[in-house]
Amino acid sequence: xxxxxxxxxxxxxxxxxxxxxxxxxxxxxxxxxxxxxxxxxxxxxxxxxxxxxxxxxxxxxxxxxxxxxxxxxxxxxxxxxxxxxxxxxxxxxxxxxxxxxxxxxxxxxxxxxxxxxxxxxxxxxxxxxxxxxxxxxxxxxxxxxxxxxxxxxxxxxxxxxxxxxxxxxxxxxxxxxxxxxxxxxxxxxxxxxxxxxxxxxxxxxxxxxxxxxxxxxxxxxxxxxxxxxxxxxxxxxxxxxxxxxxxxxxxxxxxxxxxxxxxxxxxxxxxxxxxxxxxxxxxxxxxxxxxxxxxxxxxxxxxxxxxxxxxxxxxxxxxxxxxxxxxxxxxxxxxxxxxxxxxxxxxxxxxxxxxxxxxxxxxxxxxxxxxxxxxxxxxxxxxxxxxxxxxxxxxxxxxxxxxxxxxxxxxxxxxxxxxxxxxxxxx
Ligand SMILES: Cc1ncc(COP(=O)(O)O)c(C=O)c1O
Numbered sequence: 243x244x245x246x247x248x249x250x251x252x253x254x255x256x257x258x259x260x261x262x263x264x265x266x267x268x269x270x271x272x273x274x275x276x277x278x279x280x281x282x283x284x285x286x287x288x289x290x291x292x293x294x295x296x297x298x299x300x301x302x303x304x305x306x307x308x309x310x311x312x313x314x315x316x317x318x319x320x321x322x323x324x325x326x327x328x329x330x331x332x333x334x335x336x337x338x339x340x341x342x343x344x345x346x347x348x349x350x351x352x353x354x355x356x357x358x359x360x361x362x363x364x365x366x367x368x369x370x371x372x373x374x375x376x377x378x379x380x381x382x383x384x385x386x387x388x389x390x391x392x393x394x395x396x397x398x399x400x401x402x403x404x405x406x407x408x409x410x411x412x413x414x415x416x417x418x419x420x421x422x423x424x425x426x427x428x429x430x431x432x433x434x435x436x437x438x439x440x441x442x443x444x445x446x447x448x449x450x451x452x453x454x455x456x457x458x459x460x461x462x463x464x465x466x467x468x469x470x471x472x473x474x475x476x477x478x479x480x481x482x483x484x485x486x487x488x489x490x491x492x493x494x495x496x497x498x499x500x501x502x503x504x505x506x507x508x509x510x511x512x513x514x515x516x517x518x519x520x521x522x523x524x525x526x527x528x529x530x531x532x533x534x535x536x537x538x539x540x541x542x543x544x545x546x547x548x549x550x551x552x553x554x555x556x557x558x559x560x561x562x563x564x565x566x567x568x569x570x571x572x573x574x575x576x577x578x579x580x581x582x583x584x585x586x587x588x589x590x591x592x593x594x595x596x597x598x599x600x601x602x603x604x605x606x607x608x609x610x611x612x613x614x615x616x617x618x619x620x621x622x623x624x625x626x627x628x629x630x631x632x633x634x635x636x637x638x639x640x641x642x643x644x645x646x647x648x649x650x651x652x653x654x655x656x657x658x659x660x661x662x663x664x665x666x667x668x669x
Contacts, residue, residue: 254290278290295629296650308643311510337547341550342507342515345550350520353516354538356513361516363387366442368473369473369499376415377415378417379472380392380417381420381421381444383451386477393405401418417430417438421447422453424459427463427466444477446481476490477501478502478503482503482507483553484592489501500516503517509548513546564590569651585597593637627655629655
């Protein structure tokens with residue numbers, strides 16, 4: 243029990259850090275190690291000291307329906323009351339799989355897992371099994387999980403390992419190039435003839451910036467991969483079920499061979515999905531292994547079923563589009579009022595705010611023009627004013643955000659910017 247006398251983040255952190263390294267269970271959270279939330283509801287969060295925040299982090303994406311959505315809670319609670327894992331199949335699992343296939347439209351089969359990190363590895367295994375090749379091509383600044391073969395430090399000189407203990411040799415499995423550069427893709431394919439099993443990409447780059455694919459880029463990837471017998475994998479972990487029911491595939495009109503989903507797919511509950519054609523996916527029923535004790539648990543499957551039902555039967559995508567669009571426009575106006583060179587780029591459901599020049603940003607290299615440290619210095623002021631953000635610049639909008647949260651956000655951001663400008667002047 244945490245006593246009521248020990249509720250400040252700093253105090254809780256002190257206890258946590260004694261039993262959990264760094265006081266966090268995911269290294270991504272080290273920058274907020276002293277932050278403790280007691281609960282969330284819709285677009286709001288409350289910290290352990292009772293302060294409220296409008297949440298634009300949404301658990302790094304999953305809470306697309308808002309926190310503690312009543313229909314999700316009711317549906318999932320009812321399902322898990324019957325038990326959680328049986329090491330065999332359940333009807334809710336069948337329902338989730340059929341619902342996913344029907345919703346996605348482009349894929350005939352799915353495998354339901356726990357994390358996108360795992361589902362990405364399953365995709366690589368399928369691609370290697372199908373092609374008999376070893377390498378995969380990936381793009382600078384994109385994230386595909388924390389395991390050795392995908393974790394990369396993209397800062398100059400790149401690519402290099404991003405963690406102590408990570409095998410440098412595991413980066414030999416991949417070729418890393420800048421995104422939105424088809425010439426570089428063609429060159430890499432030419433330099434490694436018949437060696438590339440897969441090309442993996444976020445179809446919209448959301449782990450660094452919120453960078454849209456240049457016209458023709460995804461189509462070009464499709465064409466090159468088809469021509470060279472390479473499996474094209476879209477990592478839709480962030481874009482899936484956020485950019486629309488059919489994710490980036492629906493939005494940009496290009497279909498991969500395999501796609502990985504996570505985050506929004508289960509409305510904030512833990513689940514990931516690998517989707518693809520019968521031809522590729524049915525290898526899992528033959529010699530290609532994909533396993534996991536918690537894969538397709540009742541919890542994950544019920545969450546997928548209920549999240550998809552909400553997404554199908556409400557106006558959530560129109561709502562997010564409208565709210566996000568208005569928020570982007572109001573923020574631009576506010577930044578101009580303060581004479582701050584902050585740019586807002588992306589789509590209403592996921593956009594990026596950065597201190598930079600107004601030129602278009604199409605790659606990780608171009609994103610480096612932004613003054614990332616200055617944005618990181620702004621964030622403590624937004625948090626103090628009650629707008630929950632991380633230092634990475636990404637803002638996620640949920641179906642629970644609305645005109646009222648937009649208005650409240652503007653008032654709070656005005657306070658934050660006033661303090662920020664004052665602070666910069668006295669530095
Ligand atoms: C595009 C992308 N792929 C994969 C992952 C890994 O997902 P997980 O943290 O569920 O393993 C993430 C996580 O942020 C992601 O953004």
